[in-house]
Amino acid sequence: MTQPQFEFLTRLGDNTLVLGHRVSEWCGHAPVLEEDIALANTALDLIGQTQLWLGLAGEVEGKGRDADTLAFHRDVWDFRSLLLVEQPNGDFGQTMMRQFLFDAWHSNYLAQLMDSSDSRIAAIAEKSTKEVTYHLERSSDTVIGLGDGTEESHVRMQKALDRLWPFVGEMFVSDEVDAAMVAEGIAPDPASLRGEFDTLVNNVLTAATLTRPQDDFAHKGGKTGGRHTEHLGHMLTQMQWLQRAYPDASW
Amino acid sequence: MSSPESSSYDGTENVEHGKARPTEWPLWEIFIRGQHGLSHRHVGSLHAPDAEMAIKNARDVYTRRNEGVSIWAVEACKIAASSPEEKGPLYEPANAKVYRHPTFFDIPDDVGAM
Numbered sequence: 001m002t003q004p005q006f007e008f009l010t011r012l013g014d015n016t017l018v019l020g021h022r023v024s025e026w027c028g029h030a031p032v033l034e035e036d037i038a039l040a041n042t043a044l045d046l047i048g049q050t051q052l053w054l055g056l057a058g059e060v061e062g063k064g065r066d067a068d069t070l071a072f073h074r075d076v077w078d079f080r081s082l083l084l085v086e087q088p089n090g091d092f093g094q095t096m097m098r099q100f101l102f103d104a105w106h107s108n109y110l111a112q113l114m115d116s117s118d119s120r121i122a123a124i125a126e127k128s129t130k131e132v133t134y135h136l137e138r139s140s141d142t143v144i145g146l147g148d149g150t151e152e153s154h155v156r157m158q159k160a161l162d163r164l165w166p167f168v169g170e171m172f173v174s175d176e177v178d179a180a181m182v183a184e185g186i187a188p189d190p191a192s193l194r195g196e197f198d199t200l201v202n203n204v205l206t207a208a209t210l211t212r213p214q215d216d217f218a219h220k221g222g223k224t225g226g227r228h229t230e231h232l233g234h235m236l237t238q239m240q241w242l243q244r245a246y247p248d249a250s251w
Numbered sequence: 252m253s254s255p256e257s258s259s260y261d262g263t264e265n266v267e268h269g270k271a272r273p274t275e276w277p278l279w280e281i282f283i284r285g286q287h288g289l290s291h292r293h294v295g296s297l298h299a300p301d302a303e304m305a306i307k308n309a310r311d312v313y314t315r316r317n318e319g320v321s322i323w324a325v326e327a328c329k330i331a332a333s334s335p336e337e338k339g340p341l342y343e344p345a346n347a348k349v350y351r352h353p354t355f356f357d358i359p360d361d362v363g364a365m
Contacts, residue, residue, distance in 0.1 A: 032276075034297050038311040138307055145300065 004180035006061045007080060008187060009121075010070065011177075011223050013053030014081035017071055018232065019102060020046030021239050022089060031092050038138065042099070045131040052124045072243035076233045083222035084167035086232040090160065093153065096142045097160035103136035104200050105171045108193050117185035140204045147208025158210055169218020172197070278327040279305040281312075283319035291323050299324070 024043035030036035054067035065073075084102055089095045110132055113125035146153040172194045181187035205212050221227030242249060276298040282291035294313050299305035305324035314322070333341060345351070 032298065034299065034308040034312060037315075038308065041311050041315055134310075141303065141307070145304075 003061065004177045005186070006057055007177045008181050009053055009057035009060060011080040013050050013057055013067070013070070014079050015085055015102075015106075016046040016053065017050040018079070018081040018235065019085035019099075020044075020050060021235060022085065022087075023095070023099070025089055026092075026095065035092070039095075042135055042138075045128075045135070049124070049128045049131070052127070056120055056124065072240050076228050076236060077225055079228065079232060079236075080223055080225050081228075081232070082167070082170050083219050083229055084164065084170065086222070086229060086235060087164060087167060088231055090163070091156060093146055093156040094160035094163065096139055096146065097157060098164055099135065100139035100143045100204065101164060101168055101201070103132060103139050104197055104204075105193070107132045107136045108196050108200075109188070109190075112188035112193070116187060121186060143204055143210075144208045147205070147210045154209065157208065161205070161210055162213055165213040165215075166217055166219050169216055170220050170222055173218070173220060173223070175224065276300050279309075279324045280327050280330060281305070281309040282323040282325070283309070283313055284321040285319055287320060291321065294318075296327060302326075 020043045023039050023046065026036065026039045027043070028036065030039055050071065051067045054070045058065040058067060058070055082102075084098060087094075087098055089098075107129065110125045110129040114122050114129060116122040116125065143157065147157040148154070172190050174189050174191045178187070178190055182189050202212065219229075222229075237244075277300075278296055279299055279302075280296050281294050283294045284291045297305065297308050297312055299308045302324060305326075306322055309322045309324055313319070
């Protein structure tokens with residue numbers, strides 16, 4: 001295993017990087033102008049957090065790689081992001097459902113990270129948590145509004161939930177990297193956060209008149225880098241296009 | 252400012268272009284207070300399905316560069332406005348009445364700017 005702390009930090013940074021890029025794909029395409037701007041704001045928040053996490057990851061690694069190098073010069077198998085965040089945008093409902101499921105996990109995880117024994121990690125978590133609290137507020141309101149909306153929006157939201165639910169479980173799988181972080185008091189055990197997540201998600205889904213899938217089967221392989229879904233590679237060809245065509249190009 | 256017209260986004264089914272849908276969100280006028288002590292000022296308008304979303308949209312559209320400490324959203328149809336045609340009777344009578352401006356008093360220097 002490579003340095004556990006580097007692994008851990010790339011997980012955080014890759015989550016926000018991949019989701020931030022996904023959300024940015026809506027820029028200029030959202031159903032209404034107000035949502036377009038709100039989505040762009042969310043994407044920018046996530047990319048900002050990526051700079052901090054991957055910046056720190058590069059520092060911890062000590063091989064001279066900075067946030068840009070990590071973001072643009074690694075291929076699929078080096079990414080440590082959750083399978084959930086690389087899922088395609090689908091329709092607006094699927095994008096907001098993905099956002100809500102991630103926000104519900106992310107906000108709680110960051111809240112725990114604010115007590116990290118590593119003051120640099122605690123500081124990034126504290127800065128991010130304000131942004132993510134708002135993301136969660138917005139995405140849960142939208143999930144409720146569309147789930148409990150028209151017949152069509154309800155059907156689309158239920159479809160989105162059913163499509164994305166198999167990717168929820170991975171957020172709560174603990175492995176040896178997590179164990180190493182728990183041992184040093186750096187980060188919480190993901191498995192311990194499931195209860196709060198379930199309460200929050202159940203409340204929102206009930207208000208949204210949506211039915212939580214019975215089957216908790218979970219796809220795995222994103223946070224370990226073992227097996228990403230096919231979608232991440234396609235996304236990276238877009239996101240990394242410039243650096244692949246013109247290595248080390250800069251402004 | 253915006254209309255839920257069909258989107259060109261691939262994952263979203265297109266609907267026929269035409270008249271704005273009857274379900275179009277209401278228009279909200281947005282007022283922002285820039286800093287404590289100042290009054291709220293009108294900054295623009297946006298569409299939103301309800302008051303809560305109007306505040307959220309205003310936060311995203313109008314305060315992303317740290318412009319404000321407080322947001323008011325008022326549904327545009329709830330605002331009573333004067334009519335431009337009544338401009339004559341409403342405002343012109345005040346035109347020739349300079350004595351209504353308090354400019355005929357000497358203000359002592361130590362009062363400062365007023």
